[in-house]
Amino acid sequence: MIEMDISGPYCATIDGQRVETPQSLPVIDPATGEAFAQAPDCDAGHLDEAVAAARRAFRHWKAISSEERDALLHAAAARIREESEPLAHLLTREQGKPLDEARHEIETAARWFAAYADHAMPVETRREPDGRLAEIRHVPIGVVAAIAPWNFPVQLMAWKLAPALKAGNTVVAKPSPHTPLTTLKIGELLSGILPAGVLNVISGRDHLGPLMSGHPGIDKISFTGSTATGKAVMRSAAGNLKRVTLELGGNDPAIVLADADAEAVAERLFWGAFRNAGQVCIAAKRIYVHDAIYDRFAARMVELARAHPPVRGDAPGARIGPVQNRVQFDRVKAMIEEARSSGLRFLSEPGEMAGPGNFIAPTIIDNPPDDAPVVREEPFGPLLPLLRFSDLDDAIRRANDSEFGLASSVWSADIERATAVGRQLEAGTVWLNTIHCMTPTLPFAGHKQSGIGIENSTEGLLEYTNVQVLVRQP
Ligand code: NAD
Numbered sequence: 051m052i053e054m055d056i057s058g059p060y061c062a063t064i065d066g067q068r069v070e071t072p073q074s075l076p077v078i079d080p081a082t083g084e085a086f087a088q089a090p091d092c093d094a095g096h097l098d099e100a101v102a103a104a105r106r107a108f109r110h111w112k113a114i115s116s117e118e119r120d121a122l123l124h125a126a127a128a129r130i131r132e133e134s135e136p137l138a139h140l141l142t143r144e145q146g147k148p149l150d151e152a153r154h155e156i157e158t159a160a161r162w163f164a165a166y167a168d169h170a171m172p173v174e175t176r177r178e179p180d181g182r183l184a185e186i187r188h189v190p191i192g193v194v195a196a197i198a199p200w201n202f203p204v205q206l207m208a209w210k211l212a213p214a215l216k217a218g219n220t221v222v223a224k225p226s227p228h229t230p231l232t233t234l235k236i237g238e239l240l241s242g243i244l245p246a247g248v249l250n251v252i253s254g255r256d257h258l259g260p261l262m263s264g265h266p267g268i269d270k271i272s273f274t275g276s277t278a279t280g281k282a283v284m285r286s287a288a289g290n291l292k293r294v295t296l297e298l299g300g301n302d303p304a305i306v307l308a309d310a311d312a313e314a315v316a317e318r319l320f321w322g323a324f325r326n327a328g329q330v331c332i333a334a335k336r337i338y339v340h341d342a343i344y345d346r347f348a349a350r351m352v353e354l355a356r357a358h359p360p361v362r363g364d365a366p367g368a369r370i371g372p373v374q375n376r377v378q379f380d381r382v383k384a385m386i387e388e389a390r391s392s393g394l395r396f397l398s399e400p401g402e403m404a405g406p407g408n409f410i411a412p413t414i415i416d417n418p419p420d421d422a423p424v425v426r427e428e429p430f431g432p433l434l435p436l437l438r439f440s441d442l443d444d445a446i447r448r449a450n451d452s453e454f455g456l457a458s459s460v461w462s463a464d465i466e467r468a469t470a471v472g473r474q475l476e477a478g479t480v481w482l483n484t485i486h487c488m489t490p491t492l493p494f495a496g497h498k499q500s501g502i503g504i505e506n507s508t509e510g511l512l513e514y515t516n517v518q519v520l521v522r523q524p
Contacts, residue, residue: 053133053135053136054133054136054137054235054239055136056136056137056139056140056231056235058087058088059088060087060088060089060090060230060231060234060235060253061090061234061238062090062092062096062100062234062237062250062251062252062253063234063237063238063240063241063249063250063251064096064099064100064103064250064252065099065100065103065106065107065246065247065250066103066241066245066246066247067241067246068238068241069090069092069096070090071090071091071092071093071096073091073093074088074089074090074091075088075089075090075091075227075230075253075254075255076088076089077089077144077228077229077230077231078228078375078376079143079144079146080145080146080371080372080373080374080375080407080408081146081362081363081371081372081407081408081409082406082407083376083405083406083407083408084406086143087144087231089227089230089231089234089253090230090234090252090253090254091253091254091255092252092253092254092258093254093257093258094261096252096254097222097252097258097261097262097265098267100222100250100252101193101222101265101267101268102267103246103247103250104193104220104221104222104247104248104250105192105193105220105267106247107220107245107246107247107248108190108192108193108219108220110245111215111218111219111220111245111248112189112190112218112219116171116218119167119215119216119218120167120168120216121167122243122244123163123164123166123167123212123215123216124163124164124167125243126163126240126243126244127160127161127163127164127167128160129239129240129242129243130156130159130160130163130236130239130240131157131160133235133239134153134156134157134160135153137156137204137232137235137236138152138153138155138156139152139364140231140232140235141155141156141203141204141229141232142363142364142371143231143363143364144203144228144229144230144231144232145200145201145203145229145232145363145371145374146327146363146371146372146373146374146408147326147327147363147371148363148368148369148370148371149363149364149368150368151325151326151363152363155202155204155205156204156232158205158208159204159205159207159208159236160208161490162205162208162209162212162490163208163211163212165212165490165491166212166213166215166216166490166511167212167216169216169490169508169511171188171216171217171511172188172508172512173185173186173187173188174186178521181524182521182522182523182524183521183522183524184519184520184521184522185519185520185522186517186518186519187517187518187519187520188217188512188515188516188517188518189218189515189516189517189518190217190218190219190514190515190516191217191219191269191270191293191514191515191516192219192220192269192270193219193220193221193222193267193268193269193270194210194214194219194220194221194222194268194269194270194271194272194514195221195222195223195224195262195263195265195268195270195271195272195273196210196211196214196221196222196223196224196272197223197224197259197262197263197271197272197273197274197275197283198210198223198224198225198226198233198274198275199226199274199275199276200225200226200228200229200329200374200375201326201329201330201331201374201430202326202330203225203226203229203230203232203233204232204233204236206274206297207223207225207233207236209274209505209506209510210223210272210274210505211223211249212490213505213506213510213511213513213514214270214272214514215244215248215249216511216514217511217512217514217515219269219270219514220247220248220249220250221248221249221250222250222251222252222262222268223237223249223250223251223252224251224252224253224254224258224259224262225251225253226275227253227254227255227256227258228374228375229374230253233251233253234251234253236251237249237250237251238251259279259283260282260286263282263283263286263287263292264286264287264289266289266290268290268292269290269292269293270292270293270294270295270514271283271287271292271293271294271295272294272295272505272513272514273294273295273296273297274296274297274298274331275297275298276298276299277298277299277453277454277499277500280296280298280501280502283296284296284502293513294502294503295501295502295503295504295505295510295513296501296502296503297331297494297496297500297501297503297505298331298456298496298499298500298501299331299428299430299454299456299499299500300331300332300333300335300428300454300455300456300457300496300500301335301336301426301427301428301452301454301456302332302333302334302335302336302454302456302457302458302459302477303334303335303336303337303338303448303449303452303458303459303475303477304319304322304334304336304337304338304458304459304460304461304485305338305439305442305445305446305449305458305459305460305461305471305475306319306337306338306339306340306343306347306461306462307340307442307460307461307462307463307464307467307468307471308340308341308342308343309462309463309464309467310340310343310461310462310463311463312339312343312346312347312350313346313347313350315347315461316346316347316348316350316351316354317350317354318461318484318485319334319337319351319459319461319485320350320351320354320355320412322334322459322485322486323335323337323412323434324355324358324370324412324432324434325370325486326371327360327370327371327372327373327374327410327431327432328412328429328430328431328432328433328434329373329374329378329430329431330486331456332456332457332479332486332488334434334459334485335428335429335434336425336435336437336449337434337435337436337437338437338438338439338445338448338449339436339437339438339439340438340439340440340442340445341438341439341440344417344436344438347436348397348414348416348436351397351398351414351436352397352398352414354412355397355398355411355412355413355414356398358370358412359401359409359411360372360409360410360411360412360432361409362407370412370432372407372408372409372410373408373409373410373431373432374408375408376408378408378430378431379403379405379408379410379431381429381430381431382410382429382430382431382432382433383400383403383410385423385424385427385429385431385433386400386403386410386413386433388423388424389415389418389422389423389424389433392422394415394416394418394422394424395415395416395417396413396414396415396416397414397415397416397436398411398412398413398414399411399413400413400432400433410431410432410433411432412432412434413432413433413434414434414435414436415433415434415435415436416436417435417436417437417438418435418437420437420448420451422435425437426452428454442471446471446474446475449475450474450475450476452476452498453498453499454496454498454499454500455476455477455478455496455497455498455499455500456477456478456479456496456497456500456501457477457478457479457480457481458472458475458477458479458480458481459480459481459482459484459485460472460475460480460481460482460483461483462483465482465483468482468483469482476497476498477497477500478494478495478496478497478500478501479492479494479495488506489506490506490507491506491507491508492506492507493505493506493507493509493510494506494507494510495509
């Protein structure tokens with residue numbers, strides 16, 4: 051079989067057709083700063099066509115048997131797997147991430163399609179005390195807008211597409227303007243499998259997202275991105291009371307207890323913090339380390355930072371790539387400069403940050419004050435504060451002192467002790483002696499300003515449904 055062609059032209063997929071647009075959007079290689087491709091710049095007219103196509107397709111898609119839908123989702127997973135190598139190369143080129151991580155991301159997307167194909171849709175009957183029988187059904191909502199960010203463009207989109215389609219909805223998907231290409235290619239690939247209009251993929255500049263969240267033909271928005279944008283989405287979704295699932299920012303704490311293996315945990319948390327160049331919503335972003343092991347922990351982290359300078363994602367053995375885009379690069383650079391001008395001590399340095407590629411080396415800051423911006427805000431890049439503690443209750447208080455509540459982790463030789471600490475953390479996910487364990491069957495949900503609603507698992511699937519209760523008189 052001949053591999054798919056990942057070179058351009060890149061097209062939108064609307065109503066099963068490849069659509070080129072008069073205007074285009076340059077896509078920049080973050081390792082060089084150069085535009086290497088053009089993506090469609092869809093306008094309000096394209097969006098209207100995509101929504102109308104999704105609306106037409108909904109009538110058929112919701113009515114076919116779940117077995118038929120499941121078979122098509124399995125076929126979609128298989129098709130993505132067949133093309134995983136060219137898709138991974140394209141993802142590395144546009145996103146910057148190491149090729150092995152891009153391969154993992156494509157496989158994760160396929161895995162989610164397959165897992166939801168196998169996932170049973172819950173149906174429940176209840177006998178009421180007066181003898182009436184109620185059937186509780188979960189029916190599809192209609193047209194779903196799926197909006198993804200640029201850090202895991204394919205994986206986070208698949209987390210929406212698989213359950214939305216499984217539940218019988220049709221979709222208009224919009225990747226980030228920074229990383230549209232791999233998602234557009236997947237849209238084209240799946241148009242050979244799914245009926246026309248079931249999955250539409252459009253890309254465009256910053257105007258397109260707001261048009262989607264305000265569009266009266268869209269019934270639900272599933273959005274992953276920053277907390278600020280999530281609030282804007284929620285405001286404009288109010289127009290026709292769209293359902294919303296919002297997966298937003300995080301500032302995840304990790305707490306390392308005095309009895310933990312300092313060097314081993316430092317290595318796990320180094321990758322927990324700097325994987326994907328720190329551009330992970332659930333990256334460890336504040337690491338509280340007990341005073342008794344702080345110096346050993348920090349020394350190992352610094353050793354790893356020096357051993358893993360950022361390189362092009364397709365370089366042999368790459369583990370850390372560039373920051374994905376210039377806006378984010380400038381934001382992280384500004385935070386580093388702010389930390390320096392405030393007199394904070396750097397344990398490892400960011401290196402030369404002149405460009406043209408967006409390279410910043412893993413940068414570690416030694417015990418900044420709790421109110422420093424590097425502690426309060428989400429850097430979303432390779433910048434990490436280590437914080438000392440001696441009183442565990444105080445560390446828990448400091449960890450919880452955040453407007454975010456996405457995830458967190460606790461590390462100890464005593465798992466019961468770690469669990470007891472974990473129960474006190476204000477976060478949707480708490481990992482105990484591990485980090486970044488995400489599966490299609492575990493619910494993922496942010497507390498506080500990290501989001502509304504749930505992704506993954508049965509709970510995440512039900513977010514793409516309305517409840518319908520059929521009550522029968524015996
Ligand atoms: P962003 O909010 O800038 O953009 C996300 C997406 O929304 C993009 O596709 C963008 O084009 C679109 N968009 C922008 N304005 C819009 C609007 N008004 N209405 C509708 N859509 C709009 O986020 P980003 O910079 O791409 O991603 C980084 C952020 O995402 C970080 O804060 C990170 O923590 C968060 N994130 C969260 C999760 C999670 O699951 N909780 C996962 C990954 C990233």
